[in-house]
Amino acid sequence: LEELAAYCRELVAAEYNERVAGRVSLQGLDADDLHAASHHPETLGTGHLQLDGKAPALQHWLNMFRVKCRETELAAYDAFPVPASDQAMSISAGLNLLSSAVYYLQLRVATEESG
Numbered sequence: 001l002e003e004l005a006a007y008c009r010e011l012v013a014a015e016y017n018e019r020v021a022g023r024v025s026l027q028g029l030d031a032d033d034l035h036a037a038s039h040h041p042e043t044l045g046t047g048h049l050q051l052d053g054k055a056p057a058l059q060h061w062l063n064m065f066r067v068k069c070r071e072t073e074l075a076a077y078d079a080f081p082v083p084a085s086d087q088a089m090s091i092s093a094g095l096n097l098l099s100s101a102v103y104y105l106q107l108r109v110a111t112e113e114s115g
Contacts, residue, residue, distance in 0.1 A: 008098070034101050044111050058109060073092060076095055
């Protein structure tokens with residue numbers, strides 16, 4: 001989670017300083033790897049998650065984090081003017097990738113639980 005917290009700080013700093021946001025990375029994976037894994041979880045040995053009441057609390061907490069990322073991404077799209085600047089587009093894209101990174105963690109947790 002330390003890497004994700006650092007990326008959250010990067011997004012805030014990019015917005016505050018009116019600059020393009022850096023790219024997310026997690027556990028040695030870049031944005032393209034995270035995007036691919038979140039859209040094709042079978043590459044991690046699992047399917048898309050469907051949480052229920054039996055899922056561990058960590059999965060639910062990570063899911064809340066992911067939902068907040070998506071809500072913030074949608075709010076960013078509404079907040080930035082159209083056409084959006086490179087800075088605004090990088091922040092919106094960064095928020096989307098942040099939710100992919102959180103989902104990747106959820107998939108890893110599910111993989112470890114099942115195997």
